[in-house]
Amino acid sequence: MHWNRTRIGNVNRRLITGVLLALLSLQGRAETETDESKKYAVSPETYKVLNQSRELSDQSRFSKALSLLQAQLPKVADNHYERALIHQHLAYTHLERHDYLQAVIALEETLRGADTLPPDTVHNLRYNLAQAAVQAERFEQAIKQLDLWFASEPRPSAEAWYLRALTHHKIKRFDRSADYLKKALAISERQDWQILLLSIVLEQNKYREAVPLLNKLIAQAPNEQSWWLNLTDVHLMLKDYGKALSVLELAHRKFDLPKDQIVRLAQLYMHKNTPYLAAKLLTREMERGRIERNAANMELLANSWAMAREHDKEFTILKQLAAMRNDGNLYLRCAHILLSREKWNESAGMLNKALATNNLKNRQQAQLMLGIVYYNSGRMDYAESAFTRACKHHQTKGQAQRWLMQIKSQQKVDS
Structure with missing residues (x-):
């Protein structure tokens, strides 16, 4: 006190x-x-x-x-x-x-x-x-x-009830403290007392009780950004992602949110299956310089475009990000997009970059894909070499062998 x-x-x-x-x-x-x-x-x-x-x-x-x-x-x-x-x-x-x-x-x-x-x-x-x-x-x-x-x-005063609540709070008797605070607030709705009650219910992980307290604090002080962000946190703890999104979206319209909250808003858009809004938000805020064009944010942007099925935009971001990180897995994603568009030579280039890194997780899949793009571009010697390497892996051995048989059949026809 x-x-x-x-x-x-x-x-x-x-x-x-x-x-x-x-x-x-x-x-x-x-x-x-x-x-x-x-x-x-x-x-x-x-x-x-x-x-x-x-x-x-x-x-x-x-x-x-x-x-x-x-x-x-x-x-x-x-x-x-x-x-x-x-x-x-x-x-x-x-x-x-x-x-x-x-x-x-x-x-x-x-x-x-x-x-x-x-x-x-x-x-x-x-x-x-x-x-x-x-x-x-x-x-x-x-x-x-x-x-x-x-x-x-x-007739105890509100201040007396508050003093009683405070003493119990100091020795971590939170239930009693909350009960006495509620009696104080029934007489006088002082904001600092409401904040103490909020801290108590949060300390006890009573997130559902925190919601009306935060709503009241927002009504009393709508320009206090922290209450909006705290309410978002509480809804997230309750796994009520729709309400968390609504609160944070309103806060974004009202305030210049910190960069981590902008990223969180994009993540919530994606979680609620509105990835296009996430991608537009991230793109706009990167252009304004309010969030960095760092690897984590660019990967989130690429994933947003991917979920929105805007694969050309996904590819543009992925290509930049793969070069920034020299990440074999991102090069592989780029190759998938190019392969789906039958851009064989460009896909082969991305696959070779992926295989040249030390961090590629699905190396056998990259070898198999490389054989396929070489085959479709008519480069049979390169395709045969790639399929032979893919045969060394259990996961891709069967497919690679079938492709090798197809190459041999084709060679017989040509001869």
């Missing part, structure tokens, strides 16, 4: 001032004191110390204020009420100087005299102690005090 230092200082001053005014009122009614007023009366000396310490704190002279209060403690050792008041003012002074651990210690001392304090004061002190304990990272102690405070608080 992040304290608003100015606000906290003002709150503490109001608390101290309220105590002092009450004391002054009691002193002013000394002649008609009731038993109740006698119970909460203080000596003029203690009153003076409390008043001076407040004035010193108002001047940010905290060390002087603390010294003054500490010096008074031995003088009120037998007066449990005044001792509690001194510790209470010590606590508020420590809070003013943001020394939360010392504030916790002082508030604990104050509550040891709880039986001498008004019930409302004790109630408020428990809440103050819980706040200070959170700042001092003593979360179990904060939880204990909040449990006591909530037990006697008829």
